[in-house]
Each structure stands twice: as C-alpha cells, then as structure tokens.
Amino acid sequence: MSLFWRIFALNAVVLGAATALLLWAPVTVSVPVLLTEAVILVGGLAVMLVANAALLRLGLAPLDRLTKLMTTVDLLRPGQRLPASGAGGVAELIRTFNAMLERLEQERAASSARALLAQEAERRRIAQELHDEVGQSMTAILLGLKRSADDVPEPQRRELQELQEITRASLDEVRRLVRRLRPGVLDDLGLVSALTSLSEDFATHTGLLVTRRFDTDLPPLAPETELVLYRVAQESLTNVARHADAGRVTVALRRADDGVVLTVTDDGSGIEAPREGAGIRGMRERALLVGGSLDITPAPRAGTRVQLTAPLARKQL
Secondary structure (H helix, E strand, C coil): CCHHHHHHHHHHHHHHHHHHHHHHCCCCCCCCCCHHHHHHHHHHHHHHHHHHHHHHHHHHHHHHHHHHHHHHCCCCCCCCCCCCCCCCHHHHHHHHHHHHHHHHHHHHHHHHHHHHHHHHHHHHHHHHHHHHHHHHHHHHHHHHHHHHHHCCCHHHHHHHHHHHHHHHHHHHHHHHHHHHHCCHHHHHHCHHHHHHHHHHHHHHHHCCEEEEEECCCCCCCCHHHHHHHHHHHHHHHHHHHHHHCCCEEEEEEEECCCEEEEEEEECCCCCCCCCCCHHHHHHHHHHHHCCCEEEEEECCCCCEEEEEEEECCCCCC
C-alpha cells in the first residue's frame, strides 16, 4: 500500500468511527446548542484528533527515523542503515535509501583510495627527487666547502666552517623531510621499526616522552595496511605536538582477533568532541582504504586516544 493510501485509510478509520458514534449514540444537537451537548461534541473532536495523531505518528515513524539518519549520516563512518520496517511504500523507500547509501559509500571509498594512492605516489616521487637531486647536490657542496676550508687562512676558514654547519643542518632537514614523505625504513625493515624510528624522531624534535608498546607476535600485514598504520600514527603524533599540550605519549600496537590495533594516547588537555578537520578526515579515509575503523575518544584519565583497528585482509574497493 502506498503512503497516500495508508494516510487515507488512517483518516478514514477515525472519521468512520466518529460518524458511527454520531449515528448510533443517544446524542442529539439542539438549536441553540446546550452546554452538555457542546461538551460532548468538543470531547468527541478531541478524542478524534488524538486518535488521528497517534495513528499518523505510528504510520510515519519510519520516515522520522529516515529523516534523522539523512541529517546525520557520514560516509566516513560506513554501515549506518535502517531496518526496512513499515509496509508498502515506506519500507520500499527505506530499502532504496539503504541501497543508495551503500552505493555512495562504495564510490566514496573507491575515490578516496585513488586519491590516497596518487598522493603516496607523489610523495614517493618528491622524496626520491629530494634524495637524489637536492641531497646529493648539498652533499657535494658540503664536501667542496670542507676542501676549501682546508686551503684558506684562519679567518676565512672559520666562515667556511660556519657555512659547512649551515649546509649540514639543511641536509639533515632535507633527509628528515624525505623520511616524512616516504619512510624508507617501512619498506626495508617493517612496521615496528618504522614506528620506532617515527617515535624517536618525534621525541627528539618535540621533547615529549614517548612510550612504545608493541606486541611481539604481530601478524604479517599487507604493505598498504602497514602504510596506513604508519600514516595514522604520524598524523596522530603531529596533532599531539600541535594541539594537545601534552608531556607524555604512548604508541601501542597489539594483535587483535582478526587484525591489529594501533593506539596513540596522550596526557594532554583532552577533547570534548573531536573536530573533524582535514587531518582527522584524512585518517578516516586511510582507515577505509584497508577496511579499518578509526575511533577518537577521551583517554581514561586525561588527554586523547586515537585508535585504529585494521583487519588482516584488505577490503576490496
């Protein structure tokens, strides 16, 4: 039955009941209307309106739930569906909306995957160029400055040595940028070594105390899963340094029943509700790339906890 006929039937039931009461109830209407008759008529109207409202509320409740989901649905949090309750047109409308939501989530996941893969390819290209071109050129300059410093008098030697230190610091910064753009240790030594290097580098540059807790029996992971876990840890530590005002950070990686769980917890100022900026939404998109889920919650005592659960088998997009 379509929605139109459902509403028509509900109103027909109420109006039919009211008509039956007027036909067979021992009630008459005088001219002018008596007070008792007016009370009976107004009471009957009130009962009819209440019954009509209750029946409409019951019949349109699935639409209210559908409207609420439409206003709150987020494609970065997949799986939000409504049961196809009701009958006729209402149930068909909910099933159509669920199918549309499923299609939009798949398309969003596929487009995000293409964008993130292209981003990683561009990061790899830039890191390679920085390493091969800029890094080697600066190394050659550093060696040239050293040779020149050995052949000049003391005043000029001191100036050249200062230039050496500036060049060496710049070369170290280029190497750090290369590691951030494309962590070679992740490809060469694996996820645990990459997270260890990331946390040590983070502690060195921020002065925060970083504690690492990695399980020893971690399962083998696909390269794209390891890269997503590394990028989420990297973005989480960056957010801690920028916003948390923390003194201690814990990076944990443990084995779960069907995957691994990465947790980054700080003891900073904490959050009431995470603001979905570009960084957080980027982490959610990366989690979807491998079929994982990302949760950002207040830590048990203070601070913030970022938790990524990644399955062993990568979700096919």
